[in-house]
Amino acid sequence: MAAMMVEKWAGFGSAVASVVFLWSMVQNHIPPSIRLYLTAWAAKLAACLNPYLTITVAEYTGERFKRGDLFLAVESYLGDACARRARRLKAELAAKDGKNLQVTVDDHEGVTDNFAGTTLWWYATKTHSKANVISLYPGQEDQRFYRLVFHRRHRDLVVDEYLPFVLAEGRAVTVRNRQRRLFTNNASGSWSPYRKKSVWSHVPFEHPATFDTLAMDPVEKDAVIDDLMAFRESKEYYAKVGKAWKRGYLLYGPPGTGKSTMIAAMANFLDYDVYDLELTAVKNNTDLRKLFIETTGKSIIVIEDIDCSVDLTGKRRKDKKGSKESDDDGDKPKLPTDPEKDDATKVTLSGLLNFIDGLWSACGGERIIIFTTNHKEKLDPALIRRGRMDKHIEMSYCRFEGFKVLAKNYLDVDEHELFGEIRRMLEETDMSPADVAENLMPMSKKKKRDPDVCLAGLIEALKKAKEEAAAAAVAKAKEEEEAKEAEAKKAKEKKEESEAKKAKEKDEGKDKTSQEANGDIKESDKGQE
Ligand SMILES: Nc1ncnc2c1ncn2[C@@H]1O[C@H](COP(=O)(O)OP(=O)(O)OP(=O)(O)O)[C@@H](O)[C@H]1O
Numbered sequence: 001m002a003a004m005m006v007e008k009w010a011g012f013g014s015a016v017a018s019v020v021f022l023w024s025m026v027q028n029h030i031p032p033s034i035r036l037y038l039t040a041w042a043a044k045l046a047a048c049l050n051p052y053l054t055i056t057v058a059e060y061t062g063e064r065f066k067r068g069d070l071f072l073a074v075e076s077y078l079g080d081a082c083a084r085r086a087r088r089l090k091a092e093l094a095a096k097d098g099k100n101l102q103v104t105v106d107d108h109e110g111v112t113d114n115f116a117g118t119t120l121w122w123y124a125t126k127t128h129s130k131a132n133v134i135s136l137y138p139g140q141e142d143q144r145f146y147r148l149v150f151h152r153r154h155r156d157l158v159v160d161e162y163l164p165f166v167l168a169e170g171r172a173v174t175v176r177n178r179q180r181r182l183f184t185n186n187a188s189g190s191w192s193p194y195r196k197k198s199v200w201s202h203v204p205f206e207h208p209a210t211f212d213t214l215a216m217d218p219v220e221k222d223a224v225i226d227d228l229m230a231f232r233e234s235k236e237y238y239a240k241v242g243k244a245w246k247r248g249y250l251l252y253g254p255p256g257t258g259k260s261t262m263i264a265a266m267a268n269f270l271d272y273d274v275y276d277l278e279l280t281a282v283k284n285n286t287d288l289r290k291l292f293i294e295t296t297g298k299s300i301i302v303i304e305d306i307d308c309s310v311d312l313t314g315k316r317r318k319d320k321k322g323s324k325e326s327d328d329d330g331d332k333p334k335l336p337t338d339p340e341k342d343d344a345t346k347v348t349l350s351g352l353l354n355f356i357d358g359l360w361s362a363c364g365g366e367r368i369i370i371f372t373t374n375h376k377e378k379l380d381p382a383l384i385r386r387g388r389m390d391k392h393i394e395m396s397y398c399r400f401e402g403f404k405v406l407a408k409n410y411l412d413v414d415e416h417e418l419f420g421e422i423r424r425m426l427e428e429t430d431m432s433p434a435d436v437a438e439n440l441m442p443m444s445k446k447k448k449r450d451p452d453v454c455l456a457g458l459i460e461a462l463k464k465a466k467e468e469a470a471a472a473a474v475a476k477a478k479e480e481e482e483a484k485e486a487e488a489k490k491a492k493e494k495k496e497e498s499e500a501k502k503a504k505e506k507d508e509g510k511d512k513t514s515q516e517a518n519g520d521i522k523e524s525d526k527g528q529e
């Protein structure tokens with residue numbers, strides 16, 4: 001009803017303006033200056049009679065092929081907050097998963113909104129371009145607008161508070177509804193501005209891991225969740241203390257302990273995109289920087305198994321411990337300190353440090369950088385110092401608390417008579433959560449997962465692992481003993497060799513002095529003669 005009244009007022013005002021304008025056009029004999037005056041006067045009259053103001057939000061503004069941010073935000077906001085009150089709706093499949101329905105306000109439809117006790121009216125309108133131009137992009141010949149109508153006494157409220165509120169809410173809805181993506185970097189050599197080959201390729205991110213399904217110590221898990229929540233809500237804090245809005249995590253631990261799973265759980269928790277950076281495909285520091293610039297906010301940048309992908313010890317450690325130190329690293333690509341010397345990869349340690357916290361790393365904000373490794377001790381301390389990798393999270397072997405999460409997920413059991421034995425064995429035996437999970441998965445012939453069978457199987461596997469660990473420990477001790485013996489033998493041989501050498505030198509020295517003495521006697525005899 002109210003919407004109709006506003007429409008009437010708006011219609012009446014614009015009708016008055018149109019009549020005056022037409023009249024002035026028709027009266028060609030009236031001088032242009034007077035015509036202009038009359039037109040302006042008519043507009044003023046219409047404004048006096050019509051107390052409602054209009055703000056138009058156009059779909060395309062400056063950039064021809066890019067839909068305006070405000071338009072998109074209004075569209076999302078209206079779809080989320082007001083669409084259900086509209087009589088005509090538009091339905092489409094949500095971008096998030098391509099499965100669920102998403103409704104928005106249809107063209108030429110109006111909805112009301114309420115803000116701080118004030119009623120406002122939105123109209124979705126569409127105009128068809130009269131130009132005889134065939135667009136390359138279907139649908140772009142139509143111009144769509146949202147018109148916001150409100151009483152003029154609310155002008156300040158609408159401009160200063162309501163529109164910023166709509167923008168923020170709309171953006172939040174867009175983030176909630178978007179399909180999250182998993183990016184991977186294309187090999188540096190394949191980037192081409194002509195073929196529009198981007199530096200990143202992506203697929204929908206659909207990893208189902210969550211913190212609920214992640215098996216780890218509950219106290220540590222809560223600490224990680226708290227840390228992530230604090231980060232997400234600290235935009236102002238980071239600005240206040242003068243730090244770029246980003247945080248680094250180092251996940252370390254043996255294989256199969258859930259490092260990659262933890263990254264997926266973090267992404268799902270924060271609703272972020274994931275950029276999986278393959279460092280060996282990056283040619284040099286410049287390309288590394290380019291990759292960083294092309295990432296968006298609200299994202300996690302991951303470098304997995306950082307100790308394997310490149311030799312991060314660089315020259316630093318070589319200098320400290322002698323020149324042959326890194327020769328045993330086999331065929332790993334190196335990160336040279338002097339880029340000119342190595343053509344295979346010119347990504348240097350300093351380039352990587354810059355990637356994490358150089359000036360460029362501040363562009364965009366709201367990013368999390370994660371490194372994973374099986375060998376924390378192999379990494380250069382500069383790379384993982386606090387400030388770069390702010391939080392170090394150890395993913396360790398499965399203990400009883402972690403096992404309970406897996407048992408609940410895989411078998412749907414909270415309690416079982418075999419839990420006591422499993423608890424005792426897990427304290428004594430190192431088994432990764434991946435291996436424990438594997439033992440909880442087998443199905444019976446009736447295509448059912450029987451907890452009794454699975455848990456008994458796990459106990460057997462734990463016993464076997466314990467025996468293997470004991471045998472490995474014995475073999476290792478024997479090996480160490482043999483190595484010690486060999487070393488002692490070598491040292492003994494060396495000692496004997498050096499003693500023999502010394503004795504020989506001594507003997508030779510004696511001979512020489514006696515010969516010289518004999519020589520002297522002969523000389524003196526000659527003199528006497
Ligand atoms: N902590 C965990 N909680 C739940 N599932 C886990 C956990 N750890 C491992 N898994 C299971 O084992 C599989 C392998 O784990 P994941 O890839 O996360 O290990 P990782 O630590 O990244 O290993 P790697 O060091 O070899 O990369 C996962 O798909 C998951 O199903």
Ligand SMILES: [Mg+2]
Nearest residue numbers: 259260304372
């Ligand atoms: Mg992994």
